[in-house]
Amino acid sequence: MTLKRPQWANATPEMQDYYDHYWGFPVHDDQQLFAMLSLELFQAGLTWQTIWRRREAFNQAFANFNIEKVASFTAEDINRLCEDETIIRNRCKILAVINNAQVILKLRKMGKTFDKYMGSTSSSVDTQI
Secondary structure, X not given: OOOOOOHHHHOOHHHHHXXXXXXXXOOOOHHHHHXXXXXXXXXXXXXXXXXXXXXXXXXXXXXXXXXXXXXXXXXXXXXXXXXXXXXXXXXXXHXXXXXXXXXXXXXHHOOOXXXXXXXXXXXXXXXXX
């Protein structure tokens, strides 16, 4: 059976992979949710394809989006990221990712997971679309 994809998903092999394996699939792992939130943050003002092509570079630059590690990034780490030509070097976006990691850790201290917090903001049913 051939998978029917929208036009945008057939644009490149990367977009086909994204559509076939990520688009519309529910995610409940805090680290995966944090990674996707971070990539979406970097996408602002750019195409998703631009970000998705750099996904591995973002993973390396941001310690595989390990929440604890990113939350403890220092000024030295921020400078390193701002000089990393393999990612989007927007200082405000980099700081936002670090801040989001710190907020997720605060949620954990309150006994909540990022997944549960995100689910509490929506009345949607968990289904693959």
